[in-house]
Amino acid sequence: MKKTTNRTGLAIWGWPMILGVLTSVGLVAGLFSDGGAGDVAAGICLALPVVVGIWFGWCRPGPKSSR
Template identity: 55%
Template sequence: MKEHQGFWRMWRWPIVLGLLTVVGLISALFSDGGVGDMLAWLTLGIPVAVCAWFGWRKSPTR
């Protein structure tokens, strides 16, 4: 049971970001304006914003 908790603790957010990316790409491919485009922008923008946040954040000093 403890190994299962460690798996989800480590992989929860990468899986969420991957699912958001997949939903955004599918929405961008099949939508024709309106809500579909807004969904694509939102679901593709969130992973980019998260990566930018962690990329530009200062690393802790040791």
């Protein structure tokens, strides 16, 4: 029998909300900055969700079998 766990909404949606906020900050910083630290902040904020997507989409090892 499979054990079910009760997870709160924050446990499920916490990281997607953080990535959404980072993306929004990156887009706003890229829109309003004119060189310097604003462009660096925009690049970092927009690169982090891409890196997380690549990690969980392609690079992360699959689940181990329980045999």
